[in-house]
Amino acid sequence: MSNLFPTYSRWEIEPEWAEGSYLYGKDGKKYLDFTSGIGVNNLGHRPKVVQEAIQEQLDKFWHVSNLFPVELQEIAAGKLAPAAGMDLVFFCNSGAEANEAAIKLARKATGRKKIITFNQSFHGRTYATMSATGQDKIKKGFGPMLETFTYVPFNDLKALESEMNDEVAAVMLEVIQGEGGIFPATEEFLHGIEALCKQHGSLLILDEIQTGIGRTGKPFAFQHFDLKPDIVSVAKGLGNGLPIGAIIGRKELKDVFGPGSHGTTFGGNPLSVASSIATMNMIFDEEFLTEVNKKAEFLKINLKKNLSSLTNVKDIRGLGFMIGIEVTEGVSEILKSLRISGIIVLSAGENVVRLLPPLTATIEEIRTGIEIITNVLSERN
Known part of the structure; x- marks a missing residue:
């Protein structure tokens, strides 16, 4: 057994x-x-440049905690944020953690609770990200979900308009629904969401866990559509196999995530960050x-x-x-x-x-x- x-x-x-x-x-x-570890090994298995970066850091130190300044985190953030056309990065360990951080940041920044997501979406398996997910099969057997999420049909702007108001903290979506069946959002839909968020003072959260880090032919999928999100979540391909996730945000959100507001023991681990730097150096070329x-x-x-x-x-x-x-x-x-x-x-x-x-x-x-x-x-x- x-x-x-x-x-x-x-x-x-x-x-x-x-x-x-x-x-x-x-x-x-x-x-x-042709799974790439479910969209993780974007550079294939054991690429030499990533393996060498990990080994170099392995010979220095593996973990010290986030009580210390870690130069590698600054280097990685200095590559990740500009690649997205954004300003700030918080490192964590996975896509679910990244989406948890995005949800917390949006609610704290706006002082609002309601978040709109979409049918057939997938955002993770923690309670908040499971609640954000628009698939009942993911939630079966776990009791009541968080009550602050509303789901509307994907690529249906009128349905979204009917739910939008000044109580919405954020709209959260995948540019291409991955687990839901590989359904790309239309350009009209994406720009409509962006306009509605601006109109109501809501934040736009893009879940790029699967679509980010070169998967769609650009650093991030939203760049095919000239969008300007407030928060972007990434993971999977960021470390080419080592566990790492992140949210990328705009500078206006800096004071919302001050000391004590959020944290992680292992997030920004030196080995994972070293692998992400080597990975980004190749993919963002x-x-x-x-x-x-x-x-x-x-x-x-x-x-x-x-x-x-x-x-x-x-x-x-x-x-x-x-x-x-x-x-x-x-x-x-x-x-x-x-x-x-x-x-x-x-x-x-x-x-x-x-x-x-x-x-x-x-x-x-x-x-x-x-x-x-x-x-x-x-x-x-």
Whole structure:
């Protein structure tokens, strides 16, 4: 009997080691990894530059607590905030913690309680972030949620307008709903939200946990739409595998999060921050992102070319290296068949195959992935 709580439906593959775009199982097989650790290993497995940065810090100190000034935190914040066009950073350990901090900051800054989020959203599994999530299945069995969250349909500006008033602390959303099925927000919807927030003195919180750090071909997904959020939450790809999260905020919020207002024991851990600096140095490079966009376009064009004639494929959508293939059946057996064929991918909801390749994947690796996906879906057509 395992001593672990059975909170995860484990796959049949047990990792032995990993490098680049590939994971090698204890079964002796090699798998093309298009999960990137659920959008975490944006530079692939064990990139040399990140591994060297971690080792360098490992030889100095691992943990001292946030009672000390840590230069690496200042360096990391000095890369993260400007990349978002913003000013201030708070480091934590995960996406859920980042969204918790964003919720606290918005409520304290405005003196209001109500926060509007969207149906099929996903913001985390703590009580506040679970309450913010617009999916009932995430909340089942845990009793009453926090009462200060209201949910409206995604991409429905009129529905949002009917809920907006001067009691709303913030509107919180994903630019692309990830766990909800890879649904991108429309430009009209995003700019409408921004205008409504300004009109009512509400803050705009963008959850970039999955979409940030180059995943969509820009440092942050909101930059495709020229938005100016008040708070942005990030995690996943920020440390390329080491646990780290953050919120990025505007300078006007500085005094709201003063000493004693918020904190964390492990947030801004030197090893995680070292990995984030090395990761950002690569991903925020303009030439690197230009290549990401070229490869992402290749992926999307060829998926549509290969799959458009299949009757079991309903839609292909997404942005950059965040792609959803909506099919006419549940995806669990499809994912298993893909693993047997040598590629690891994810689900997003019940009937969407989610692709999150590493940003460093080569054209040849992408071509291989497309070929396997095409063969598996064609066999089930």
